[in-house]
Amino acid sequence: MLSFRVGFDLGGTKLAGVLVDQNLKPVASCFVPAPTHGQWLGEAMMDVIGRLCMTAKIVPGQIEAVGVGLPALIAPGGAIQSCAHLPSLVGMDIQNEIQSAGRWRVHLENDVNCAAVTAMANHGSSFLLLTIGTGIGGALVEDGNLRRGFRGFAGEFGHMVIAVGGDQCVCGKRGCAEVYASGSFLASRARRAMEQGRLNEIPDDADATSITWTKRIFEIAATNLVANRIVEEFCSYLAVVISNLIEATDAKMVLIGGGVSASFDLFEEQLNHAYLLAMPSDRLRQDIVFQAIEFGPLAGAIGAAAIA
Ligand SMILES: [Zn+2]
Structure with a gap:
């Protein structure tokens, strides 16, 4: 069975979600309004995962990992230490929330580091x-x-x-x-x-x-x-x-x-x-x-x- 990954990028007003295949090629994507409180982020991400699966005609079980880019300072292990645009995220365990919802491997990373990874692969x-x-x-x-x-x-x-x-x-x-x-x-x-x-x-x-x-x-x-x-x-x-x-x-x-x-x-x-x-x-x-x-x-x- 083909396996996929999901990537998120939380911006000031939008949450971007993308489903990629094993070669990191995007197969579906969507943008939704960014949640205005940290406690709604997990729910918004689950909603996006549902939409991506529907667009690509796959089931959530085919997703092996979820990566989340946040405008935040993140400690090794996933603790959110600082987030200027969404301070309510600090101290929240988003990693565990998503992990337990879908049994996926979940990794949180600073959003710019995520963009830099894509840039290094292409530029x-x-x-x-x-x-x-x-x-x-x-x-x-x-x-x-x-x-x-x-x-x-x-x-x-x-x-x-x-x-x-x-x-x-x-x-x-x-x-x-x-x-x-x-x-x-x-x-x-x-x-x-x-x-x-x-x-x-x-x-x-x-x-x-x-x-x-x-x-x-x-x-x-x-x-x-x-x-x-x-x-x-x-x-x-x-x-x-x-x-x-x-x-x-x-x-x-x-x-x-x-x-x-x-x-x-x-x-x-x-x-x-x-x-x-x-x-x-x-x-x-x-x-x-x-x-x-x-x-x-x-x-x-x-x-x-x-x-x-
Ligand atoms: Zn400023």
């Missing part, structure tokens, strides 16, 4: 990774080594301040990168323009955090001046974040992951242009390679399945 052993969705996560991998830092918090690029006294961030600081260079920024700017009657080409009833809704902003930017200005602003902020990171790391390749990576080909040119403006007189570091991570918004979930 080589040295890169800077930015996962851009509701917020911004990140990783620096050099010669196959993921920089974890003294306490394991390395790669929190989204909480580097790029605007002193700027807008409030969920972390308590003001002016963080993820307030300006994230999917949330695109959605809030577009929403505001719609309320002011300046942007009418995006369906008003859509889920403003969905990947397709964000993609629509990039799609209409070619012909709509208001959308184009929003994308330009997003790219300018993202370019500043990247140029700061290049100063700190001297990385050669920058991978874009997360929900926004589904639209990468629609803003790649503008990002390259903004990056050259952010690094004006530095010819040596203007040849940075920007790429969307393989499997785009599913990269983290596929990495979680690979590690499980």
Whole structure:
């Protein structure tokens, strides 16, 4: 009997689930709203597993392992020690809950580590990774080594301040990168323009955090001046974040992951242009390679399945 694995990636607003075969090839995937409390995560994951099995026409008994990528600091053994976006997860035994529900092998891992595993399998052993969705996560991998830092918090690029006294961030600081260079920024700017009657080409009833809704902003930017200005602003902020990171790391390749990576080909040119403006007189570091991570918004979930 064929065996499969399931991978999860919990983001700020979405829970991504993917079913992969023995070669880690995705055979079914889905995105559902992220639970707003840790106690509902197990239930949400069981629901996703049911949907994936139905889509792929398999039974849960054919799943051998479940990998879960969380935006959290996880101790060896699976204890959740810190989770900025869903603090109620701290201390919960998600691993045991899922394990006892399906008798699967279950492994919890930091979400960016999961995306880095997929990136290493597809893009080589040295890169800077930015996962851009509701917020911004990140990783620096050099010669196959993921920089974890003294306490394991390395790669929190989204909480580097790029605007002193700027807008409030969920972390308590003001002016963080993820307030300006994230999917949330695109959605809030577009929403505001719609309320002011300046942007009418995006369906008003859509889920403003969905990947397709964000993609629509990039799609209409070619012909709509208001959308184009929003994308330009997003790219300018993202370019500043990247140029700061290049100063700190001297990385050669920058991978874009997360929900926004589904639209990468629609803003790649503008990002390259903004990056050259952010690094004006530095010819040596203007040849940075920007790429969307393989499997785009599913990269983290596929990495979680690979590690499980
Ligand atoms: Zn912050």
